[in-house]
Amino acid sequence: xxxxxxxxxxxxIQQLHRxxxxxxxxxxxxTGRKMRxxxxxxxxxxxxxxxxxxxxxxxxVLTRIMKKVTAVAGKAGTQxxxxxxxxxxxxxxxxxxxxxxxxxxxxxxxxxxxxLLEITSRVAGQAKKFSREIAGRIKRGNLSxxxxxxxxxxxxxxxxxxxxxxxxxxxxxxxxKAEGKLLSIFETHTEVIRxxxxxxxxxxxxxxxxxxxxxxxxxxxQVCEQRPADSTLLEGCLEQxxxxxxxxxxxxxxxxxxxxxxxxxxxxxIGVSRVSIPSHDTKSPARKQRQxxxxxxxxxxxxxxxxxxxxxxKRRHGLRRSLYxxxxxxxxxxxxxxxxxxxIHIGTHLAEQARTR
Numbered sequence: 001x002x003x004x005x006x007x008x009x010x011x012x013i014q015q016l017h018r019x020x021x022x023x024x025x026x027x028x029x030x031t032g033r034k035m036r037x038x039x040x041x042x043x044x045x046x047x048x049x050x051x052x053x054x055x056x057x058x059x060x061v062l063t064r065i066m067k068k069v070t071a072v073a074g075k076a077g078t079q080x081x082x083x084x085x086x087x088x089x090x091x092x093x094x095x096x097x098x099x100x101x102x103x104x105x106x107x108x109x110x111x112x113x114x115x116l117l118e119i120t121s122r123v124a125g126q127a128k129k130f131s132r133e134i135a136g137r138i139k140r141g142n143l144s145x146x147x148x149x150x151x152x153x154x155x156x157x158x159x160x161x162x163x164x165x166x167x168x169x170x171x172x173x174x175x176x177k178a179e180g181k182l183l184s185i186f187e188t189h190t191e192v193i194r195x196x197x198x199x200x201x202x203x204x205x206x207x208x209x210x211x212x213x214x215x216x217x218x219x220x221x222q223v224c225e226q227r228p229a230d231s232t233l234l235e236g237c238l239e240q241x242x243x244x245x246x247x248x249x250x251x252x253x254x255x256x257x258x259x260x261x262x263x264x265x266x267x268x269x270i271g272v273s274r275v276s277i278p279s280h281d282t283k284s285p286a287r288k289q290r291q292x293x294x295x296x297x298x299x300x301x302x303x304x305x306x307x308x309x310x311x312x313x314k315r316r317h318g319l320r321r322s323l324y325x326x327x328x329x330x331x332x333x334x335x336x337x338x339x340x341x342x343x344i345h346i347g348t349h350l351a352e353q354a355r356t357r
Contacts, residue, residue, distance in 0.1 A: 013335035030217040032245030038306040043205035044187040058160035059087040072141035077133040090116040230257035253303035
């Protein structure tokens with residue numbers, strides 16, 4: 001099943017999920033009268049990103065590829081110089097210096113960074129020469145190995161150059177917001193996401209939207225390309241719900257991040273009778289009184305179940321961290337986890353229905 005899943009694209013997984021939701025509809029497990037939404041972070045499979053570790057990764061990967069080329073092409077063209085040990089020693093020196101918070105420690109770390117930048121720059125330059133010599137048929141040998149190596153070099157060199165740029169910006173100029181910043185040379189789509197968690201202020205991955213109907217059935221999921229504000233997601237959720245069930249939900253619940261006056265107006269416009277999205281910033285007495293009404297509080301209690309659903313998806317179905325590679329891989333990983341959870345709940349409800357007959 002794992003190998004089969006890797007062959008399927010995210011669009012196919014979306015279609016499979018849609019069919020699973022339709023089965024829940026056909027068996028009256030999900031009727032679409034209620035809807036709740038929440039977001040979470042699914043981490044990509046990377047180590048904690050630091051400039052030194054990313055530079056070290058770049059040296060290690062480029063050196064490994066060039067060694068494969070040398071093993072096939074021999075001594076033709078540019079000769080490879082293995083700088084991986086020097087790079088590793090500089091990475092360790094930076095780690096040791098970072099523990100010393102004095103001015104002397106900061107200067108030691110800066111000097112180590114400058115040496116690591118020079119080493120990485122030389123390795124990247126050597127990798128570019130290898131790529132050109134493979135294209136110019138200076139390096140000859142097994143064509144499939146050389147073509148694969150050239151493709152890998154052409155893919156990896158620009159990433160290492162970007163890491164060089166952002167490291168220079170931070171270490172030499174103090175700019176921590178370099179344009180096009182990379183957090184991994186392997187999972188380049190990774191973002192820094194801050195959800196306000198005290199135990200984990202920074203998470204590295206992609207923001208995922210989870211949308212549910214009754215009986216814990218996840219009717220829609222979305223892996224966001226770029227981290228949006230939660231309030232921009234609700235309108236799309238309502239449209240998707242109408243498309244799935246043929247009508248608007250009667251009740252909608254979400255956390256304060258989804259609140260905006262425009263969202264409430266849109267929900268009422270398409271036919272939602274009760275919208276329970278609290279606003280903590282409101283100064284309106286009428287609004288405060290509305291948020292104290294019983295139906296509003298009951299919907300908020302039901303909304304908290306979405307957090308429990310996300311917890312189950314992470315613990316039982318592996319959505320804490322995606323082990324598939326690339327942007328398509330994380331979409332497949334999330335989709336398969338959601339499908340597995342829905343199948344369990346549909347099976348449970350069908351078994352209950354059979355017992356009560």
